[in-house]
Every structure is written in C-alpha cells, then in structure tokens.
Amino acid sequence: MPTPVVLVAGLHGSARTAAVDRLLADHPGSLAVHHDLREVVRGRVRRTVRDPTGVLDTADLRLAHGCVTCTVREDLIPQLVLLAPRAALLIVDLWDSVEPRSVAEAVDCDxxxxTLRLTAVLTALDAEALPDDITRGERLIQVGKPAAGGDRRYLAEVLARQLEYATGLVLHGGDEDDRELSRSVLAHLAPVTPVHTAGSLPSCTGAALCAGELAERVDPATARLPCDAQTDEIVTAVWRSRRPLHPGRLFDAVDELVTESVRSRGRFWLAGRPSRLLAWDAVAGIVSVEDGGPWLAALPEAAWDLVAPARRLAAALDWEDGHGDRVQHLVFTGPGLDPVRFRALLDSCLLTEEEQDAGPPAWARYDDPFAPILDLKETA
Known part of the structure; x- marks a missing residue:
C-alpha cells in the first residue's frame, strides 16, 4: 500500500515546526523531510531528514535553477520515494513561503x-502573528522569505493561499485572546476547514486525497466561497448579481473595494467580455484580476463533456435563463466592513437597464481599463 504523505505548510516557522514535531511523536516510524530555501536564489538548498529522535541525514544540494519547482521535481519527490519503504508516515515540512498546491499536485501524480498517497495538507499558523500578517502588504523579498530568484509575491497573498488550500489548520503560540481572534479570522477566510492546535492533531494516515479535488475548492470557477457572516468586528459580505459590470466604473471603484477590505475573491463578468469568466483575488490591498476561461454558456453544448464535473455542477447551480452561468459573485472580508455600502458601491458599477438593453454591440465600444492586464495575460 502506498505510504501516506502529509504536507505541513506555513509562513510561521515556529508553528510549523511544532506541528511537525507533534506528527512525528504521534506516528511511530514517521520521517520528516525539510528543504531550507534560504540560499535558493544562489542555487543552494539544504535538505534535512529527521525522525522523533532527531536529524538522521542532511545534504547540500545545488540546483541548476534556483526555485521551488525544480527543488520538488529534482529532489523532494525522489527523496520521498526512496524513504517510503521504511516510513509509516512521510511528513513534508515545507519552507515558509512555499504554497502547498504545487507540492500536493507533484505528490499526487501518476x-x-x-508509492506515495497524499493524505492531508495542513497549514500551521502562529496565533499571535496571523491577524497582522494577513493585512501586511510587503513582498516576500522585503521580509527575507523569497522562494526563488525574482520572487515578486506578497506575504499576505501567500498566507491566504496557504490557509485557503489546506485540509486542516493548526494554531500555535499566542495567548487565549490571540487564539480567539485567530479563530474568528479563520472562521471568515476558511469557514469549512477544521482548526486544530499543535498539541492535538488529527490522524494523517487515512484515505488518499485527490489533488484535482483540492484545486476545485479554490479555483475561481468552482471555489467554495464564504457566506455572509459577522464575528465581533469582522464582517464578510457576499455580493451577487446577474447584470454585467461596466468596466470603467468597476475600475474606478477598485481602490475603495480593496483598501477597505482585507480579503476578497470570486468570479465576475464585464460588459464587452461576455464569454469570459474573470477571477477577482485581493488581499491586504493587493488586487489581481485574471481571465479564468470561458463561461459554460459561451461554449457549444457538445464541449461540456470535456469540462470537469465540478465545473458543470457549479455552472448548473448558477444557471439562469438569459445569462446561463454568468454571474457576479464576490466576497469581501474586513474589520468594520459595511455590507450595505459595499453592495451599493458594487451595484453602482453595474450596467443600467438602458445600457444593458443596448446589448453586446454597444458594450464592445466601452473603454476597458482592464484590457492591458487581461489581454496581456491572454496572449502571454
């Protein structure tokens, strides 16, 4: 039977180490593999293998291209395969800024x-640091945590992806107030993901996970987005509409939308681009808008059989005559966020009834401030 593999991710090294130590103690015969990427920009990586008693092996690696992808491809997976026959559980202790999705997909490959079966993806979080870190707009290079040469990602962006992709979250450190606040934050950002403490972790030797299904939980077309919620001062507001958005009016509202919320994401459509599902992703004031592929309503029905079942299900749940699966579905979270004002601002970005009645030929003539971003990514 394939050896179970659990990934432990997280920007907070002390919390991650505590979770890995607990897993080693709870699973006799387990081994933990860690790649220290502090020198990855120079093509140097140190790999460590340890068990509950301490370090068993270290190796200094030189990689042709200093990045996480080549580390995983050239060393991690071969190392896991080599260790599998003598391990009851393999624990991958990921470097601070590594996002678990790419590693999960590498483990769950043909x-x-x-030899290996992915059984859990845990993200360990420092309860004292989490509420502040999810609001921080620094780049990883500014805080000394790049995962590759030229790594331009932001700290809060990586943290959001780590905690939203995980199958379980692990809180460590801080006092009771810190843990209560962190649980409130996580209840908004990842409301259906179990939250554990580093001293009490679930078993990680069960059934295999499917990396494709994990991806469907976060991909824009199929994401399980949070619902309306309020916990003390933290508010999550959901906005939905069928009417297309005016590209110019939405672009003018972007700064207000992202600076007055901490986290927002979802899918939307612009007049002038009725065939394209667009993905909205923003955290700590940094916003990304990307083309997420065609709406199913824009595809010939014969092509639907080529689309994943989860995508067809999501489209069916959103389907409405006249619009198909085209929908505005955005979710905003922040302290003191005013849902009424946010929804009014977004409603003001929609086409008026007169504009909507003019139809696609008129929409195609609108100036589109998003075009330099979306058209560049489409042709890249």
Missing amino acids: EARQ
Whole structure:
C-alpha cells in the first residue's frame, strides 16, 4: 500500500515546526523531510531528514535553477520515494513561503501514486502573528522569505493561499485572546476547514486525497466561497448579481473595494467580455484580476463533456435563463466592513437597464481599463 504523505505548510516557522514535531511523536516510524530555501536564489538548498529522535541525514544540494519547482521535481519527490519503504508516515515540512498546491499536485501524480498517497495538507499558523500578517502588504523579498530568484509575491497573498488550500489548520503560540481572534479570522477566510492546535492533531494516515479535488475548492470557477457572516468586528459580505459590470466604473471603484477590505475573491463578468469568466483575488490591498476561461454558456453544448464535473455542477447551480452561468459573485472580508455600502458601491458599477438593453454591440465600444492586464495575460 502506498505510504501516506502529509504536507505541513506555513509562513510561521515556529508553528510549523511544532506541528511537525507533534506528527512525528504521534506516528511511530514517521520521517520528516525539510528543504531550507534560504540560499535558493544562489542555487543552494539544504535538505534535512529527521525522525522523533532527531536529524538522521542532511545534504547540500545545488540546483541548476534556483526555485521551488525544480527543488520538488529534482529532489523532494525522489527523496520521498526512496524513504517510503521504511516510513509509516512521510511528513513534508515545507519552507515558509512555499504554497502547498504545487507540492500536493507533484505528490499526487501518476509516477508517484504507486508509492506515495497524499493524505492531508495542513497549514500551521502562529496565533499571535496571523491577524497582522494577513493585512501586511510587503513582498516576500522585503521580509527575507523569497522562494526563488525574482520572487515578486506578497506575504499576505501567500498566507491566504496557504490557509485557503489546506485540509486542516493548526494554531500555535499566542495567548487565549490571540487564539480567539485567530479563530474568528479563520472562521471568515476558511469557514469549512477544521482548526486544530499543535498539541492535538488529527490522524494523517487515512484515505488518499485527490489533488484535482483540492484545486476545485479554490479555483475561481468552482471555489467554495464564504457566506455572509459577522464575528465581533469582522464582517464578510457576499455580493451577487446577474447584470454585467461596466468596466470603467468597476475600475474606478477598485481602490475603495480593496483598501477597505482585507480579503476578497470570486468570479465576475464585464460588459464587452461576455464569454469570459474573470477571477477577482485581493488581499491586504493587493488586487489581481485574471481571465479564468470561458463561461459554460459561451461554449457549444457538445464541449461540456470535456469540462470537469465540478465545473458543470457549479455552472448548473448558477444557471439562469438569459445569462446561463454568468454571474457576479464576490466576497469581501474586513474589520468594520459595511455590507450595505459595499453592495451599493458594487451595484453602482453595474450596467443600467438602458445600457444593458443596448446589448453586446454597444458594450464592445466601452473603454476597458482592464484590457492591458487581461489581454496581456491572454496572449502571454
């Protein structure tokens, strides 16, 4: 039977180490593999293998291209396959700024599936640091946590992806007030993900996970987005509409939308681009808008069989005559956020009834401030 593999991610090294130590103690015969990427920009990586008693092996690696992808491809997966026959559980202790999705997909690949089975993706979080870090707009390079040369990602962006992709979250450190506040934050950002403490972790030797299904939980077309909620001062507001958005009016509202919320994401459509599902992703004032592919309503019905079942299900739940699965579905979270004002601002960005009645030929003539971003990414 394939050896179970659990990934432990997280920007907070002390919390991650505490979670890995607990897993080693709870699972006799387990081994933990860690790649220290502090020198990755120079093509140097140190790999460590340890068990509950301490370090068993270290190796200094030189990589042709200093990045996480080549570290995983050239060393991590071969190392896991090599260790699998003598391990009851393999624990991948990911470097601070590594996002777990790419590693999960590498473990759950055809070549490794006979030897390895992915059973859990945990993200460990420092309860004292989490509420502040999710609001921080610094780049990883500014805080000394890049995962590759030229890494331009932001700290809060990585933290959001780590906690939203995980199958379980692990809180460590801080006092009772810190833990209560962190649980409130997580209840908004990842409301259906179990939250554990580093001293009480779930078993990680169960059934295999499917990396494709994990991806569907966060991909824009199929994401399980949070619902309306309020916990003390933290508010999550959901906005939905069928009417298309005016590109110019939405662009003018972007700064207000992202600076007055901490986290927002979802899918939307612009007049002038009726065939394209657009993805909205913003955290700590940094916003990304990307083309997420075609709406199903824009595809010939014969092509639907080529689309994943989860995508067809999401489209069916959103389907409405006249619009198909085209929908505005955005979710905003922040302290003291005013849902009424946010929804009014977004409603003001929609086409008026007169504009909507003019139809696609008129919409195509609108100036589109998003075009330099979306058209560049489409042709890249």
